[in-house]
Amino acid sequence: MGFRKEFRLSGSGGQGLILAGKILAEAAAIYDGKNATQSQSYGPEARGGSSRSEIIVSDEEIDYPKAVNIDLLLAFTQEACDKYKRDVRNDGIVLVDSGYVTNVPKGNFKVYSVPITEIAEKKVGKALVANIVALGMMTELTKVVSKEAVESAIRSRVPKGTEELNLKAFAVGIETAQKLQ
């Protein structure tokens, strides 16, 4: 029987979550040969306000492209966490950046509260790659998309020769997630 996995990446504009969602979808669809959809939505203050990206990955045809039963919610703001935790399925995963989300949700899901932005800054040297660190964590926590596919998708998104920083951020994310499990 096939699988269908739903991701929701939420936060505020400028945190790179839409891009992280695109990379995840591209990894699944282009490099892993799966089916994937990716949606993006901005809140009322487009591009400066809230932002949300939903990714569905399946090894079968995707009949409905909207996320309704979230397997993994990534929240980079308290507002996003409060708003979207309701859609997380039982035994799903909620991953929050503890630098921004202090009121951690409770429910029938696993919660990982990790200082993602701080880790990006300390271990990679650039807070701006927190989205890629989060991408590494999601890859490791769910194992829906292969590590190699995400690395290929990252490479295709940056100019040749600058992959190192982003791939390092991705590896840091993988490593961080491994320590959680």
Place this chain on the structure above:
Amino acid sequence: MFPEWLNYVNEKTQLSLVSILHELSHLQDKRDLNFIIIGAFPLLIRGYLKYKVCWDVDLLFKNGERLKQFMESLKTSVARIVNYDDDLMISENITSFHAAWTFDHTWFNVDYILRKNYFEYYTRNKTDIIPYEQSVTLNDRTYCIHLFVAHPWDIIVEKIVSPRTKKELNLKIDMSVDIRHIFSVYGKEKDNLQFWDYCLEKSRYLQAEKEFRENFMNLLKFAKDLGYDNVVMSPLSIKMLKQ
């Protein structure tokens, strides 16, 4: 019958995309334009972008009334459409609506956009908009595409004067999609005097000539820091941007 740009579209979504373009060709009012295609897509089909990512189709509408009419007309479309947004997402400068379209279970994002003054910017005179005409044969069926799409140089001017690009440059974001697009076009057009005259004229239309010159010059100066080692400033660029 198989355009080169289609090689840069995920094989699984090629049919859906071509079907969408075929459908949009019917939905576009050619005599009194209701929308044009903007964003990365015109750059892709005009041969400026040569890499494989998940593309979107962005439709910029003339006004709210034409967008409403378009959405009404979709009820009779043969495409299966799922709206991501419950309503129009309205902000100070831009109104958007996100949807997914399919003809075969592989979904493609189609975004509907309203942006004050920008439809006029893109369609100001007839030479600014170039119809894209192409027949594509997939699975033994031929699809005819006839669509007015934004002029690639207009797209670049808009990106260069955008505060977002300036911010991404200041933060040295190497994954900036807009900066990648700018350098892709620059690489092809930097020695083309017509390109520079056109862009400067359109930046004046946006009342952003100063920003155009400054931002473009800064982008070129810091190209290496952004990872674009192959971007070399041509003498003509320096001359045109410093004039």
